[in-house]
Amino acid sequence: MPASLCIFRLSAIGDTTHVLPILRTVQRRWPDTAITWVVGRTEAGLVGDIPDVTFRVLDKREGIRRCRARLRAEETGRVHDVILQMQSSLRASLIATSLRGHRRIGFDRARAVNGQWLFTSERIAARSREHVLDAYFGFLERAGLAARELAWGIPLPDDALAFAARELPADRPLLAISACSSLRLHNYRDWPAERYVAVADHAAARGFRVVLTGGPSARERAYADAIVAGARVRPVDLVGQTSLKQLAAVLARCAGLIGPDSGPVHIASALDVPVIGLYATSNPQRTGPYRHREFVVDRYPDAVRRFLGREPDTLRWGTRVRHPRAMELITVADVCERIDRLAV
Known part of the structure; x- marks a missing residue:
């Protein structure tokens, strides 16, 4: 069980909802793991009030340089055991370099588009013809957690x-x-x-x-x-x-x-x-x-x-x-x- 785990998925809203079962699985199966989620400002309006998660909220409209600087400042002194780099755009990969971690997991070679494989140290298992949400569970499997909790739990204030x-x-x-x-x-x-x-x-x-x-x-x-x-x-x-x-x-x-x-x-x-x-x-x-x-x-x-x-x-x-x-x-x-x- 890692002491700390960082989820990196900025957008979009649909993909953000697909991350929720991964988050809930970690919370239930690794209850002592400290969780950080790097998320977009718009998407934080939906999920940013989930308890027991440290959110790093970035506004992509500020550009790569400012997002990297903001994330670096907020993460000063932190080194995560595992980073789940669940977004393969070049912009996301560049921003994610502001995070420090012992393991940096990305998509398998076929799905690591836009050169994402250059920014990660490990890859999820290569599978084809699966739903986006199922692909996200591959990140947990690579991190060492094979369980699946199909729970979303969007808080409704x-x-x-x-x-x-x-x-x-x-x-x-x-x-x-x-x-x-x-x-x-x-x-x-x-x-x-x-x-x-x-x-x-x-x-x-x-x-x-x-x-x-x-x-x-x-x-x-x-x-x-x-x-x-x-x-x-x-x-x-x-x-x-x-x-x-x-x-x-x-x-x-x-x-x-x-x-x-x-x-x-x-x-x-x-x-x-x-x-x-x-x-x-x-x-x-x-x-x-x-x-x-x-x-x-x-x-x-x-x-x-x-x-x-x-x-x-x-x-x-x-x-x-x-x-x-x-x-x-x-x-x-x-x-x-x-x-x-x-x-x-």
């Missing part, structure tokens, strides 16, 4: 719970829609707004009160406005009005969530809320909600065949379909069938 109770009606089951994924170049994870209108109407007909969630961006606001304007029954519109803790408290009261591969999908899964995940550009077997995958709409194989001209099992694991029409392969009927199953 009283003020966040009060917000959800105040904003959400209690007269019928709630179904959340988180329509947008993060905006990245050639990401193409958003489903057409008019299709969300159709499934919102179907959900209302099946007895659900629809709740719209999302961030404050103009794109998310435009999606919400389109859904509200088109829906027969006005949804509860919380887009741009929640912190991450408030979002988690809202999702905890819902019977399900509909959305593409995004942070809210993984927050809901961590809370054991069924997710109707909309997947065509990425493989849900790798990046889908870890729990309740039976509700996921998986059109990734169809998208691979149509837009890449290949069979999915011939592709490198993690290959994305970067085509703006890929998400259109997901039909309204696909989603309504999952809503019907939730309504039973």
Whole structure:
């Protein structure tokens, strides 16, 4: 059992939720190990109040040099027995050099992209075609802990719970829609707004009160406005009005969530809320909600065949379909069938 262990995973929100079972496993199986987690500022808004963990919170917008200096100053005099370097971007690897440790564990050679293998002293076991969360457990195995505790335990503070109770009606089951994924170049994870209108109407007909969630961006606001304007029954519109803790408290009261591969999908899964995940550009077997995958709409194989001209099992694991029409392969009927199953 190491005296001290440092988890290095700055972002993103979905990956942060995948780290939680690794953290909980260490806490339960190595209770005397001092745990440090180097995490991004946004992501700390979701997990930074977990007890018995020392958080080093970095704002990536400050740049590599300032992040390294801040981390070096906060870690002065500390040497960890084990560092789990669970992020393979070059920026993350450079920032992590500010940490000192006897063992520095990174991804196996195939997954140590962007030269991560140059910054670590040990590698996790080489495995293929596994979920991101399962890959993270490989870090614990390499560190000497083979146990798995599939527990997430996102703390929900009283003020966040009060917000959800105040904003959400209690007269019928709630179904959340988180329509947008993060905006990245050639990401193409958003489903057409008019299709969300159709499934919102179907959900209302099946007895659900629809709740719209999302961030404050103009794109998310435009999606919400389109859904509200088109829906027969006005949804509860919380887009741009929640912190991450408030979002988690809202999702905890819902019977399900509909959305593409995004942070809210993984927050809901961590809370054991069924997710109707909309997947065509990425493989849900790798990046889908870890729990309740039976509700996921998986059109990734169809998208691979149509837009890449290949069979999915011939592709490198993690290959994305970067085509703006890929998400259109997901039909309204696909989603309504999952809503019907939730309504039973």
